Amino acid sequence: MPLPGITAARIEELLPVRDPGVPTYRWLADGLRLLIADGRIPLGHSLPAERRLSEALHLSRTTVTRAYAVLTESGFLSARQGSAHLANLPLDQHRRGVGGALLPGADSDPDALDLTCAASRAPAGTIEAYTAALAALPGYLTGTGYATAGLPELRELIAARYGQRGLPTSADQIVVVNGGLAGVNLAARALIRAGDRVLVESPSYPNSLQAVRRSGGRLVPLPVEASGWDLELAESTIAASKPTVAVLIPDFHNPTGNLLSDEHRSRLAAALRRAGTVPIVDETMLEVRLDDAGHPLPFAAHLSRTVLVGSASKSHWGGLRIGWLRVPPGLRTRLAQLRLTEDLGAPLIEQLATIELLRQRFTLHPERRAELIAARQTMAELLPTAVPGARWVLPSGGLSLWVELPESAATALARAAARDGLLLSPGSQFAAAGGLERFVRLPYKDPAPVVAEAMSRLGEAWRRRHEHADPGVRSQPRPVVA
Ligand SMILES: Cc1ncc(COP(=O)(O)O)c(C=O)c1O
Known part of the structure; x- marks a missing residue:
């Protein structure tokens, strides 16, 4: 099968304008590095042969050879299949900017792969969205810059998307906030009083469990298994506890x-309505x-008093x-007023960049989706060797496998893994009220080669988990960011 590749003509289109102050091979290497880093040259795609690119760009072949050499040396190109140069991300690029790195004491191992944050790098088109946002900014500079409920255009776009999903919505119902x-947190503050179930x-x-605790709510846990929600248990728990909020x-x-599923949404909504x-x-x-299946209706289509968070x-x-x-x-009105005492709105530039991105698509970028599918596959293939006897259900979406270990050893595994340069979140971190020590969350949010490296480190850690089972050793797992 021929390798997927990017054409010389496409590269010519995407490269930034030549900077005469920079040596040509350096300009070319920098430009290609950016295109690989932001996904416009997808990982694993082959670059054009040197001769072809030099002809398309009207450069000497030596210049292209030098640029490719710089990129190969820094890990942005790999030559795995014959002489083809494949777009690659060096391992250290996957660690850059991980959320946990800002937490005190969290940078102890700069070479570690971080699986405590289930989030991916920015998709192709992000830089263009910010560039367009900057271009639109002058139109806003004569105003105050405060858009406490969000820019009207952004709220219109978001409202229209709910309409497409089968839930008619007006822009007035949307409040833009600083992330999900x-x-x-805002909804919890508005709806939960101290002592509420x-x-x-x-x-x-x-972090959402923590938001509920901080609002004074008393948690009523509803177990979710690898196979999903137990609806009968949910109905009886809701009827018995009559929670204020879910x-x-x-x-x-x-x-x-x-x-x-839609059917289960409707049952759960009915139970919550009754309570x-x-x-x-x-x-x-x-x-x-x-996967390509259709998506169930938004929960608010089943129960209109629902607050949806996007x-x-x-x-x-x-x-x-x-x-x-x-x-x-x-x-x-209540939520909008509460918002006023919170932070007075999201930054304009980010709202403008989001408008650009959402205008193109609400859904995942196709290249990101393909990358995640490949990474999920790699993890599912390598996990049985890394942890023999591990069990999981392959999810149809999301960024992680929820893995049941053959023994209750998630914390010991996470400790051993940290020694092997792999940061993991044991299941207990996701528990509402203790337990889940038999589980570990494994995000497949990195490109497949990084996932493969993570699985190799996981296998090593699993073999040595007993060395780290000493309950006397108290070390906190790294906090979960995403
Ligand atoms: C269920 C859920 N809610 C909220 C968040 C935080 O999202 P945001 O970055 O939009 O604040 C995450 C992040 O992983 C999440 O998984």
Whole structure:
């Protein structure tokens, strides 16, 4: 099979304008490096032969040879198949800017691969979106710059997307916030009073659990298995506990990757309606769909008092820090006022860049999707060798495998892995009320070769887990960012 490749003509189109102050081979190498780093030359695609590129760019062949050599040396090209040069990302690029790196004491091993953050690098088109945002900025400079509920154009786009998904929505119902987690926090603050019972899934995204705790809510855990939600158990738990609020992640649930079907959404919504519960439904992972099946209706189509939380972090990039709430009309004023005491709005540039990105697509970039599918495949192929007896259900979306280990050893495994340059999140970090020590979350958010390296380190750590099982050794696992 021929290798997928990028043509010389396409490279010519994408390269930045020549800078006469920089040696030509350096300009070419820098330009290609950027194109590989932001995904416009997809990983694993072959670059044109040197002769062809030199003809297309009207450069000497030596110049192209030198540029390719610079990129090969720095790890941005690899020559694995015959003489073809394949786009590659050096391992250290995958670590750059990982969320945890900002936490105190978290940078102890600069060579570690970080699987504690289930998020990918920026997709192709991000730089163009920011460039367009900068170009649009002058039009806003004569105003105050505050858009406390979000720029009208962004709210219109987001509202229209709900309409496409079968949930008619007006822009007035949208409040733009600084990411999905900020949305969960805002909704939790608005809806939960100290002592209220709050239904949460277990496992769940730990930072949302923390948001509920901080609002004074008492957690009522609802188990989510690798196979999904137990609806009968959910119905009886809701009827018995009558929670004020339920925080749910029905769209590629983090960490299990489960998707709640339409039928089960409707049953769960009916149970919550009977109990008088207001659902906060976190759709942050919604667009990380890796199969071609249709998607169930938004939860608010089943229960209109639902507050939906959306985010551009997983469909596009976490660095945007843009998310939003879709609130029922009766809650709008309360949430908007609460927002005023919070942070007065999201940054303009990021909102403008998000408008550019969402105008092109709400869904995952096709190249990112292909990359995630390949990475998920690589992980599923290598995991049985790394951890014999491990079990998981391949999710149809999301960024992680939720893996059941053959023994309750996730914390010992994470400790051993940290010694082998692999940072892991044991299942207990996702538990609402303890337990889940038999599970580990393994994100496949990096390109396949990095996932393969991570699985090799995981195998080594699994073999040595008993050396790290000493309960006397107290070391906190790295906090989960995403
Ligand atoms: C379910 C869920 N909610 C919220 C977040 C945080 O998203 P954001 O970056 O939009 O704040 C994450 C990140 O992984 C998540 O998985």
